Amino acid sequence: MNARLPLVLLLAALAGIPGCRSHGKALPSDPLRKAYDVEPDWNDPQRIIPLNYQQAQGKRLFYDRCVWCHADSTPAGPSNRNNLTPAPSLMNDGAKLNGLSDEYLQNLIALGGSALGKSAMMPPAGRDLTQDEIRAIIAFTRAIAQPPYAAPARPGPQYSTK
Amino acid sequence: MAPEEMGKTSRRMRFWFALVSVVFVGVLAVSPVKDLRQEWKQYKRSYVRLAQARPDTKRLLADYRADLDQIWIPEMNVVDRCVVCHQGITQPTLADASVPQPFRAHPPIPHQVKDWGCVVCHRGQGPATEAAEAHETTLAWEQPLLPGRFLQASCGSCHRNNLPETPKLNRGRRLLAEFNCVGCHRLQDMDRPVMLGPDLTNVGTKVSREWLYKWLKEPRPVVDSSGNVTVNGYETEEQPRMPQFRLNEKELRGLSAYLSSLRSKPVPPFQFSARVVAAWEKRPDVVEQGEVRFRQMFCSTCHSLAVTRAGETKLIGGEIGPELTKVGSKVNQDWLIAWLRNPQAYLPHSTMPRYEWSEEDLYKVAAYITSKLSDSDLLSSVPKLDPPVLEEIQYGRRVFSEKGCASCHAILGVTAQKEFGPDLSGLGAKNVSQLEFGQSKIPRDLISYVQAKITDPNSVNPAARMPQYHLKPSDLDAITTALLSMTGAPATSGMERLTVPRTQAEYRSAGAFGEVYERYKCYVCHRFNGYGGDLAPDLSFEGSRAQRQWLIDFLKNPQTLRPTLILRMPQFNMSDREASILADYISMVLQNPTVNLSSVDSKQFTPELASKGKQLYEVKYQCQSCHTIGSGGGYVGPNLNNVGNWMTPAWIEAWLKNPRALVPGTIEPRRAFTDDEIKALTAYLLTLRQSRSAPGRAAEGEGAGR
Numbered sequence: 004m005n006a007r008l009p010l011v012l013l014l015a016a017l018a019g020i021p022g023c024r025s026h027g028k029a030l031p032s033d034p035l036r037k038a039y040d041v042e043p044d045w046n047d048p049q050r051i052i053p054l055n056y057q058q059a060q061g062k063r064l065f066y067d068r069c070v071w072c073h074a075d076s077t078p079a080g081p082s083n084r085n086n087l088t089p090a091p092s093l094m095n096d097g098a099k100l101n102g103l104s105d106e107y108l109q110n111l112i113a114l115g116g117s118a119l120g121k122s123a124m125m126p127p128a129g130r131d132l133t134q135d136e137i138r139a140i141i142a143f144t145r146a147i148a149q150p151p152y153a154a155p156a157r158p159g160p161q162y163s164t165k
Numbered sequence: 166m167a168p169e170e171m172g173k174t175s176r177r178m179r180f181w182f183a184l185v186s187v188v189f190v191g192v193l194a195v196s197p198v199k200d201l202r203q204e205w206k207q208y209k210r211s212y213v214r215l216a217q218a219r220p221d222t223k224r225l226l227a228d229y230r231a232d233l234d235q236i237w238i239p240e241m242n243v244v245d246r247c248v249v250c251h252q253g254i255t256q257p258t259l260a261d262a263s264v265p266q267p268f269r270a271h272p273p274i275p276h277q278v279k280d281w282g283c284v285v286c287h288r289g290q291g292p293a294t295e296a297a298e299a300h301e302t303t304l305a306w307e308q309p310l311l312p313g314r315f316l317q318a319s320c321g322s323c324h325r326n327n328l329p330e331t332p333k334l335n336r337g338r339r340l341l342a343e344f345n346c347v348g349c350h351r352l353q354d355m356d357r358p359v360m361l362g363p364d365l366t367n368v369g370t371k372v373s374r375e376w377l378y379k380w381l382k383e384p385r386p387v388v389d390s391s392g393n394v395t396v397n398g399y400e401t402e403e404q405p406r407m408p409q410f411r412l413n414e415k416e417l418r419g420l421s422a423y424l425s426s427l428r429s430k431p432v433p434p435f436q437f438s439a440r441v442v443a444a445w446e447k448r449p450d451v452v453e454q455g456e457v458r459f460r461q462m463f464c465s466t467c468h469s470l471a472v473t474r475a476g477e478t479k480l481i482g483g484e485i486g487p488e489l490t491k492v493g494s495k496v497n498q499d500w501l502i503a504w505l506r507n508p509q510a511y512l513p514h515s516t517m518p519r520y521e522w523s524e525e526d527l528y529k530v531a532a533y534i535t536s537k538l539s540d541s542d543l544l545s546s547v548p549k550l551d552p553p554v555l556e557e558i559q560y561g562r563r564v565f566s567e568k569g570c571a572s573c574h575a576i577l578g579v580t581a582q583k584e585f586g587p588d589l590s591g592l593g594a595k596n597v598s599q600l601e602f603g604q605s606k607i608p609r610d611l612i613s614y615v616q617a618k619i620t621d622p623n624s625v626n627p628a629a630r631m632p633q634y635h636l637k638p639s640d641l642d643a644i645t646t647a648l649l650s651m652t653g654a655p656a657t658s659g660m661e662r663l664t665v666p667r668t669q670a671e672y673r674s675a676g677a678f679g680e681v682y683e684r685y686k687c688y689v690c691h692r693f694n695g696y697g698g699d700l701a702p703d704l705s706f707e708g709s710r711a712q713r714q715w716l717i718d719f720l721k722n723p724q725t726l727r728p729t730l731i732l733r734m735p736q737f738n739m740s741d742r743e744a745s746i747l748a749d750y751i752s753m754v755l756q757n758p759t760v761n762l763s764s765v766d767s768k769q770f771t772p773e774l775a776s777k778g779k780q781l782y783e784v785k786y787q788c789q790s791c792h793t794i795g796s797g798g799g800y801v802g803p804n805l806n807n808v809g810n811w812m813t814p815a816w817i818e819a820w821l822k823n824p825r826a827l828v829p830g831t832i833e834p835r836r837a838f839t840d841d842e843i844k845a846l847t848a849y850l851l852t853l854r855q856s857r858s859a860p861g862r863a864a865e866g867e868g869a870g871r
Contacts, residue, residue: 039332040314057272063332068832071801083799087790124790126834135273
């Protein structure tokens, strides 16, 4: 009897998978998912966001590595987001991400959550991705942010008074 | 002539001379003014104003010259004056979208603008110094600027191998191969495969004349009013490969008559043993049982079926084989059973594996396919067709070769016309004057031409033999990108040196392994020895990764390792002997030289070490965010319930050190584990074992269809 318990639990967990999809806003299952230089707005699939080269590279990397936890639906269907506590940010969550600087996000992606006092479930990507690749992912995030992201009025440190 | 008259003439002359001189000086004065007002000089001046208004003026003007700038790449025959106006292109501080064009910086790319210039990727006229001439086609210039959405075509002109950074180009190349464009056209870097469309030598034994008529009239893809492609009335992501030929009633009757008369090798009906028929004939659940078996064998990994979910019907399943929703109304039952038993007997080059069937399974699955995957209305729109007469057959045969059917479909005794369609291997470098637009009403540029040719060939040439393709806009752009990348032989020797050639590996194995490999068509999905598909994991180093016994168990009863995967390994029902031949080959040959299986002493993995590893797994590194153990954890990575039986200790250690060194594309992050932590994690993972009979079944119910 005891040996069966995990099995039953696993079945129950799997049975829940289809249900996961109804939470939150599902990614649109439209043909543009396969177009690499545009991304439909996650909240409003009718609105198509054009991407420049860097953002498009970010989209590619995002759909390879990040989408599994940072979106409510993935190319494979269910998202891993619901398995995690605290739940990872949605990649288009402007309300949360717009306030974080590029440098902060760069560190977060490169060093992982535990290095910055966040959830250790976010693994570091700094040994797999180059700085440019991480910048591309951030550029993609900024492109799809809702509410839209506006770069800081006075651009970053290169203008700081010495 | 009188002197006073002389004086009069010379005065008049002087007056005219003075006037002409003034005009001449005036004309001379125009040209410096005109020169000063040249378009590019105005851009130069406004760049200086822009730079002066910004805090980092000094840096922005460090390389500034009032003259023409140019990037000259003699070995590529490129003179590039784009930087005359695009002054800020390499200035990172001008990257912001608020910087007006033409001064904005270029987004970061793998190549340096200084070394490559602009036209190598963007096309357009490098030497031109006026915006209109540089960007567009005029009579004097050849290449218009390439619209941004086709830009990856330029990557492909030199990088003939697929790059991860060019997904659109890669998809386009894949579509060109899938739609068998090489059947009629010559394409750069694409060889003609052995089989394009199915061999039709015996098609009369497979389908009826009525079905052929319907298929030829409207091959399944149809675009509905919102632009979605549907197959058999169901929305789909992938279009079937057979395009639409515009055939008239006479041609349809002729072709269907001709094809249905092709029965050179009749199918002997398979005789089920009396025991099986008696056991299953009267059972009411034979169809349901067949469906269960169909799902268990994961036919949907290669074949899609219409599935209704949440009120929406869609085709779901793989794209390797044809869609099967209504196949029961298409094929003759005797043919179906013979096909399932041995596909290669009918089509020698078919990539369908030859499954090992039990008679019961074959009976059930055939019953399921013929009764459930069918539609009695499928052929209701077909007019009544009488048995074919000789005249129709002869006419059909002529149509078959005139329409170019033979370019993709072989028929014994019918030779295909060589080079049926035009050579497209240099299409991407063609200029407008080389294209035949005729009387058509499409814009006079290469991209409009290519796209019109694919989607509606008659709009370019009413007599075109080219069939019609129904593509989603994104796929149309991908295929256009791939065609534009085919710029033919490198124009200069410098270009030739730069070109990264496309590697095309062909691998055929011999011996006992080769026989099993060919039978189950491992290479359709898996890649190893440098050859094979990319649907399933790359097995190049599988022998270093998996334990031999696990391989045998898996081959005999493939289980789900990754819960998020949609397509699963089919159940081949292979024999013990075949499974061990494959496992032996994998263990012996598919090794990674850096993973030394004998270097790890398993005695060092003590229970204490394992419990330390468990701590690391659960607390410090929180691996459970992606991996499942027991009933908890994420489903991004594979389930680790049985990893102790599955993976070799040496592989686990090497993997934890640097996953990408073993599997280049993996998304497993490379962590900064210490050697002690790696030992501890390995010790913990090796304790995770399941008994051999239990695993996997749990997932089957959920995953069976998909």
